[in-house]
Amino acid sequence: MKPVLLLIAAVLCARADELARTLDDVARIASVMVDGDVCQRIVTARAEGYIIKGHPRDKWFGSDNYDVNHGPYIQTKKTLMRLARLNPAYYDVNLWMPIGESPRKIHVVIRNDREISQFWTFGTLVQDMIPEMREVLETDKRVTVRQKPGIVSVLAPVHNSLGDVVGLVEVVGREKPDAHENVK
């Protein structure tokens, strides 16, 4: 019995490694293709201000005032969608950007239509900085994350024209497609 289990485990590991390699390839390309200057123009200054400032009597104030500039959003979203078509594997490419100063938070700016992410909490506007994301932003290197069973994310830096790392893409895939994830 044991050799059979070992064989299954080996096959599963090999699949996960293959998915991780595929995602890493896409992430490498994404780092080149996603325009950080355009990304920096997506969230409106007004929306960002309200997210940071909040409202003393309205917990939804940041969400209700969340707004984006349509041109940069659409341009970037289409790039992410094209990146999600580079390979037939079941994966998505999401854009994350830091927000605020101290402590620095992070928020997903664009998600895509397979609705996969290892980090996004449904309905959350802004989240605490995720250590692996901080690592990408600080070291300018890709990081592979396997936090949830069956899901692999490769986080890759996004640069602007000054060479600054202004955000990151989460190239995230599932070993087994989930047709219902986040349809709620």
Place this chain on the structure above:
Amino acid sequence: MVSPQRASLICGALLFVLPVRAAEIRLLPEYLRPDPFGAIVTEDRKNTAATEPAQVKLRVAKRGYASMQIVVYAEKPGSYRLRVTAPPPLEVDVFREWFHKMRSGGAYYPDALIPVSGTHESHIPNPDNRIENQKSEAYWLDVWVPAGASPGEYAIQVTLNADGKQAAARVPVTVLDANYPSDDVIAIDHNSYGSTWLPALYPKAAKQEDFYTSAELFRLIHAHHRIFYEHRGLYHQLGYGHAGKVAPEFAPELEGTGRNKRIANWNLFDRHYGPLLDGSAFANTRFGAKPIPFVYLPINPDWPASFLWWGEPGYEAEFVNVVSQMERHFREKGWTQTRFEMFFNHKKRYKGYPWDGDETRFEADLPYFAEYRRLLDKAVPGQSPVKFVFRADASWMLAEQARKQGGVIDFWVNAGTILSWYPDIVEMLKKRGDIVWIYSGTPEVAGPASAITFNPLRAWLWGIDGYIHWLAVSPGPDPWFRFDGGDTAMVYPGSRFGVEAPIPSIRLKAQRNCLQDLALLDTFKKTRPADWLKTEVSKRYNGLGPEDWWIAHPPITREPVQEWSNADIDSASRRSKARFNTLDANAWERVRRFLHELVTERK
């Protein structure tokens, strides 16, 4: 206003008590909910008027229901047998009331209704409900009067056997010479999102392999439609996420891209929607097989056209190809009685798209709606018998949207609070021939039982078409012993009681009875001035006039919408809410009595 002590006395007089040594029968009207210790829940005792009858008597038109409650009270623990019978052609449905223990405060409220047979054996305290010092069990009684019943006097017989003794009670039922109309004047909708909540509520059914393509999935979905239909309601289930992912059971399967994009397979869609759209899902119900009147389409910014082509010819080609194919399929199937809704539920905050489809707040988002109207009109032939509608759920800028989007949106679902500021907008939309609904949360069990009638009545008084419980199938992680209050649930999973389907609630029953009354009441507009009817009804309900249901143009409406906060909206609505916080348990009973007077006078 009546003092709590006085209210308690009044409610005591309402109990029709038939004692035997071991246990006794107490009869209650539908709006006075019992607790498990022999009293009435506090909220139903508040503000009770002193003019109620001392005995439960039912008066009901044909093709409808009358309801009441039976309480079995016992000082000492013991078993009993309850028997309820009705003379033909009347039929009775009996439900045991579940006493939910509230997570906050630990009080008990009855709401979930477990179907039992007309002869039922049980024990006080009920071992399943686990209530320390429980003294009473309660039963909800639905009396169905078929259309063919003769007007006149009938009686329901209730007998109780406990400890070798027998007690009996008789409930007079007067069948009026009138029929509740088959069509409702107010559509009451119960909303839900996706199917992923079903496995948590029905773990046994979900164990089946490939659950999401199984007959079991569709049986459960249809069971939800059916329970709401049987209570004069509608059920909506949105099939896509905020970033455009469509669950397979909600849409036909697509293939190809650009000019070659097309529908490849209708199998799952037809299994899901076919019985709903031809009405066969409702065969063998008392109201008969009828197609559902409304349904969400899976259309969103990424379905059927890929957002990758947004603003390019490919987007239009994909959209028009597929939606045209849908129109053809629906026409060929004869699905022409349902309104197919193009509706955008996404919001920017969920990070899927750059505009708010739902509760739009920014002017720059409006052109997307106009573009989708253009695409829909291009896809659907003008003379098509298939009814496509463009629905928008509006709140912040509903007044501006209503003024600017005539001819674009034809189905408005508005935040009730904000619409209460704009009677002129309602008038404009109705003149245009648009469908107008409102939405809000569901009244919790910890309010007066009559609160469930507030929104249907408000819709009727405003002259609009419907009301939506924005989420009606989510009773929380433990509705039985740590209940959140039910503000997102009108039904409960029956699994705990061996029923692999949703079971109803007291609120659902009371809402149904209110809807049948409203439908009948509305028929009197043919013989009485509508304004007079509304005035009389409103007066009886809570002593107010129809104009008091509006707060026309409060100061907030002169501020830019983008500056409003939810706190501002709450402040602007405070005066309105204060008018309704004295609602008493008998509010609807007084309206019903007025209706019965009208019926009697007409004859």
